[in-house]
Amino acid sequence: MSGGEQKPKRYYVGVDVGTGSVRAALVDQSGVLLAFADHPIEKWEPQFNHHEQSSEDIWAACCVVTKKVVQGIDLNQIRGLGFDATCSLVVLDKEFHPLPVNHEGDSRRNVIMWLDHRAVSQVNRINETKHSILQYVGGVMSVEMQAPKLLWLKENLRETCWDKAGHFFDLPDFLSWKATGVTARSLCSLVCKWTYSAEKGWDDSFWKMVGLEDFVADNYSKIGNQVLPPGASLGNGLTPEAARDLGLLPGIAVAASLIDAHAGGLGVIGADVRGHGLVCEGQPVTSRLAVICGTSSCHMGISKDPIFVPGVWGPYFSAMVPGFWLNEGGQSVTGKLIDHMVQGHAAFPELQAKATARCQSVYAYLNSHLDLIKKAQPVGFLTVDLHVWPDFHGNRSPLADLTLKGMVTGLTLSQDLDDLAILYLATVQAIALGTRFIKEAMEAAGHSISTLFLCGGLSKNPLFVQMHADITGMPVVLSQEVESVLVGAAILGACASGDFASVQEAMAKMSKVGKVVFPRQEDKKYYDKKYQVFLKLVEHQMEYLAIMNDD
Numbered sequence: 001m002s003g004g005e006q007k008p009k010r011y012y013v014g015v016d017v018g019t020g021s022v023r024a025a026l027v028d029q030s031g032v033l034l035a036f037a038d039h040p041i042e043k044w045e046p047q048f049n050h051h052e053q054s055s056e057d058i059w060a061a062c063c064v065v066t067k068k069v070v071q072g073i074d075l076n077q078i079r080g081l082g083f084d085a086t087c088s089l090v091v092l093d094k095e096f097h098p099l100p101v102n103h104e105g106d107s108r109r110n111v112i113m114w115l116d117h118r119a120v121s122q123v124n125r126i127n128e129t130k131h132s133i134l135q136y137v138g139g140v141m142s143v144e145m146q147a148p149k150l151l152w153l154k155e156n157l158r159e160t161c162w163d164k165a166g167h168f169f170d171l172p173d174f175l176s177w178k179a180t181g182v183t184a185r186s187l188c189s190l191v192c193k194w195t196y197s198a199e200k201g202w203d204d205s206f207w208k209m210v211g212l213e214d215f216v217a218d219n220y221s222k223i224g225n226q227v228l229p230p231g232a233s234l235g236n237g238l239t240p241e242a243a244r245d246l247g248l249l250p251g252i253a254v255a256a257s258l259i260d261a262h263a264g265g266l267g268v269i270g271a272d273v274r275g276h277g278l279v280c281e282g283q284p285v286t287s288r289l290a291v292i293c294g295t296s297s298c299h300m301g302i303s304k305d306p307i308f309v310p311g312v313w314g315p316y317f318s319a320m321v322p323g324f325w326l327n328e329g330g331q332s333v334t335g336k337l338i339d340h341m342v343q344g345h346a347a348f349p350e351l352q353a354k355a356t357a358r359c360q361s362v363y364a365y366l367n368s369h370l371d372l373i374k375k376a377q378p379v380g381f382l383t384v385d386l387h388v389w390p391d392f393h394g395n396r397s398p399l400a401d402l403t404l405k406g407m408v409t410g411l412t413l414s415q416d417l418d419d420l421a422i423l424y425l426a427t428v429q430a431i432a433l434g435t436r437f438i439k440e441a442m443e444a445a446g447h448s449i450s451t452l453f454l455c456g457g458l459s460k461n462p463l464f465v466q467m468h469a470d471i472t473g474m475p476v477v478l479s480q481e482v483e484s485v486l487v488g489a490a491i492l493g494a495c496a497s498g499d500f501a502s503v504q505e506a507m508a509k510m511s512k513v514g515k516v517v518f519p520r521q522e523d524k525k526y527y528d529k530k531y532q533v534f535l536k537l538v539e540h541q542m543e544y545l546a547i548m549n550d551d
């Protein structure tokens with residue numbers, strides 16, 4: 001190419017399937033988002049703790065958003081496509097048609113969502129086996145993982161689902177199969193949610209011991225016996241049929257996928273932090289904790305050697321950043337909890353009306369309302385006598401106890417907007433206190449963490465971000481691109497296209513620091529006390545349980 005001529009730009013499409021919506025972005029080689037689109041997805045809750053979705057509805061939403069972000073672009077410039085998604089379980093028959101995961105026999109609902117807690121009896125029995133594999137999920141398997149859900153299907157829907165099933169996919173792998181026709185699974189999903197070992201493969205003894213010996217007998221063909229690292233190029237790329245659906249050209253590179261939290265991790269953790277006054281500038285990447293905060297929050301810490309943290313998932317080898325071990329802490333409901341607390345309050349209709357009148361989101365309105373009522377004191381001090389324990393959907397980390405419940409102490413007879421705003425603040429603080437609890441558990445086991453990297457829907461909330469900084473005492477880094485989970489998905493597409501030699505290289509070039517929020521050191525003493533109360537809450541909950549269970 002002669003001196004004056006510009007090389008044609010290279011673009012990647014990232015698709016992120018969250019709990020509530022599907023998002024897509026067109027991203028360039030330096031990680032800049034040029035177009036963004038989102039589309040809601042359907043959810044069903046046919047009974048308490050049963051949460052279902054439709055893989056066809058999800059794929060249709062992927063098509064809508066992808067078509068939107070590539071509008072007006074020369075399709076030849078799009079080099080690669082990457083998917084990430086929640087770790088929900090998709091069930092298809094031998095001809096790849098959806099199978100019902102419900103008693104109603106509704107085959108449209110063929111996805112058991114990640115937050116579904118129907119398989120409690122199954123996970124308890126799995127944990128009772130004390131199989132050595134459980135060391136690699138924090139010592140206790142979560143009801144949100146796939147083995148208990150599979151056992152539930154076998155025990156409860158034998159004829160309508162189990163016997164007819166040909167393929168059980170993690171949602172990220174379903175999407176890459178849909179795009180390419182390749183049934184290979186991503187190392188990320190199999191290691192993190194299916195007990196696969198990057199070093200040793202499947203462990204027959206585990207599946208036999210828990211009553212799922214069927215998979216061993218057919219050499220794991222239904223759950224995956226070809227495994228690829230995230231970002232590897234799949235088959236011959238996009239099939240003509242998928243290309244038509246998505247509005248792209250056939251044959252473009254499609255990457256082996258990631259779970260959504262892991263894509264968020266890739267999107268933020270490798271950024272060049274020079275010049276931001278961050279202590280992690282002189283530290284290894286293992287000093288960074290990526291926190292992906294959406295419906296749930298996931299706390300992703302990496303290490304050179306395996307670290308076993310009780311109650312924190314992992315260590316998983318190469319499941320996020322190749323060559324590093326991953327520990328994944330989490331809180332099962334965070335965004336969903338804030339929505340629940342705010343929407344369930346008596347003053348919610350008034351809040352909605354006032355926010356709408358100001359063309360603001362309810363959260364922006366609440367944040368400015370808190371600023372009004374705080375007077376001269378720091379906003380966080382409004383909750384001196386209101387405390388929340390946030391495990392309304394059990395505790396994922398570090399207690400790994402799905403039976404735990406939410407708690408609120410300090411309620412009054414007030415139901416006005418001030419009351420709602422302060423309850424909202426206490427909920428946000430409880431989530432940040434939970435992050436501190438997880439971070440301390442990780443450090444007690446050997447991690448050394450100095451900096452948080454936040455992304456996901458909740459990172460758009462300045463109060464949530466400031467509370468994470470103040471309560472953990474660590475700076476919080478926000479990326480240049482708010483939608484950094486999509487940058488992670490695009491990094492996969494970029495790697496599959498061959499434009500980068502490694503995931504690490506793509507991470508370094510495509511993730512960028514936007515803003516840093518530092519903790520207010522002067523408030524530390526107050527938050528240390530809040531943390532003390534926070535720990536007391538769960539101690540008391542255990543005591544209540546012991547009293548009530550005592551004969």
Ligand SMILES: Nc1ncnc2c1ncn2[C@@H]1O[C@H](COP(=O)(O)OP(=O)(O)O)[C@@H](O)[C@H]1O
Nearest residue numbers: 018019020294295335336363456457458460461
């Ligand atoms: N601009 C915003 N301000 C405050 N909270 C937000 C904002 N946008 C999203 N959220 C919160 O983020 C959560 C959803 O995050 P998102 O990353 O979209 O979730 P998911 O990936 O699970 O679909 C919601 O529960 C909502 O409370």
Ligand SMILES: O=C(CO)[C@H](O)[C@H](O)COP(=O)(O)O
Nearest residue numbers: 018019086087261294295296
């Ligand atoms: O288990 C997880 C990652 O391992 C996630 O919590 C789950 O996939 C849901 O993510 P999100 O809150 O972004 O919808």
